[in-house]
Amino acid sequence: MTSTPSIAVHCQSIRRSFGSGDARIEVLRGVDFEARRGEMTFLVGPSGCGKTTLISIIAGLLDASAGDVTLFGSKPASMTSRGQILFRRSHLGFVFQQYNLLPALTAAENAAVPLLAAGMKHREAVDRATAMLQRLGIGEKASVLPRLLSGGQQQRVALARALVHEPRLIICDEPTAALDHKSGESVMELLATAAVHPERAVVVVTHDNRVFHFAHRISHMNDGVITHTTTH
């Protein structure tokens, strides 16, 4: 294992293919990737280059065909299925492109889902989620349903959901793709101020080069491999 104290995510020679025989497609062809604590690491590249597959493997939502993923010194792939789920629940937070909020729950209840999933009492979970929404500037929308919120507000709720259980790794998939530039900029600012923490790593998959300036490190990906990494 090559992890150092500052390295949160370490991927080594990750391969992943889909299909078999003539239909077999190798999406990841030996990816080496790192994300550090206290940093926002961007994963950028053209559509179809394997970014989403890579973050799915990092998140433990997809198995790699070959290679190792180490998160904070642990190898989730060696854990039991339940162990992986519990690890993900405790240590990972997600921000999705389409927010994926539950339409029947209020903003606060949506943000409280990771706490509820961990078994916290409803009242306590919603209180903590409301506090997180306030920290992200939309406390007044805590009791509003997602359909009544703007795209930017929904993404803030999604960000609150990703942060509320204080995970060590936050994975964001195109968090600004569904937003106009102003809203996207605002969400990225929040991500940079609220999510970045000395003990936490943030991995952002994005196409949006207008927000690249928020990154501490950018890994460029193409055709299933990381071509180069730049620091800012």
Next chain:
Amino acid sequence: MNFVAFRMLIGDRAKYIGLIFAVAFSTFLLQNQISIFAGIMKNTGHRVIDITDAEVWVMDPQTRYFDENKALKDTDLTRVRGVPGVEYAVRLFKGNPVARTNTGRFATCVALGLDDATLTGAPRHMILGSWEALRRPHQIVIDKAGYLMLFPGEPLELGRELELNDQRVEIAGISDALPGFVSLPIIHARYSEALNFQGRQRLQLSFVLARPQAGLAPEELALRIQDATGLKARTTWQFAWDCVAYYVQNTGIPVNFGITIAVATLVGLVVTGQTFYLFTVENLKQFGALKAIGVTNMRLLGMILLQAVTVWFVGYGLGSALAATFFNITLNVIATRHITLLWQSAAGVGIFMLFVVLLASVAGLQRVLKLQPAEVFRS
């Protein structure tokens, strides 16, 4: 997470109401049709059950049900009385005379002629008057439904006269007889008088009613009578079920109700099942997000089962309430007064509807369990 499951369920009002309506409608239809069918079939045996004094009915060997019988010889009564174990045996006449009121209104009746000496078989549930008044000449007891058929809209009153085959009789009592398969007035009279209510035939003895001595089971006595006399002997319940079986086998009623019940079952299975299945499938993305966040498959299973049981509980409760209201209303209608919501029907339909929603949830659950949480990254 139960809270989340519940909110996911009721969050989309249109879908939720659709689900509840599908379960409630199927429940109502199934309970309604099954109970009405069972009620009608039960009515076919009521004439037999209503006579509580007898435990064994003796009849011609070819008799299949109460309304169609070939008369016995008078000596058959003596032969039955001679069978060991018979506490008593009495005659019963059953005829279908036409009763006419002084206004000219008439109706075909079921006339039951009771043993003159003992009045065995007299109605035990009297609304007005007394069955013992039958001991006086030219007196009858008529059931309430029959009274209202002959004297519609008029108050229950003793002393009114009816004419039966040129015989003038007086109403000495009004009974609360159980309804029969056909809504005909039930008239009780003494045997000797009832014979005159319709044209005489050579043989008049419709049935012999017998009761076993203490300690002897009616089934055993029935077998003894059959062996000793060659006549057909059935216990009250056996004969009542014979009547039910006859109507089941020889009328189109079971087919008609069967089709409706089959359609209701199909509607329940397809509409309810599919609606709930689609509800789960349409929420796949949400379940995917929950899986990604770290909700276990067992928790998702619990959430979907909670949704299924909630839909079943509310829908079944609503459907049952509708069915109960329906039968509560029809309880006040003379013709349907004894057709009620049967607990067996309520329980059976409840189990069936629970099975349907659980089946649908299992089908939907398979999609949820197979769902790759990584799918949530696909926009």
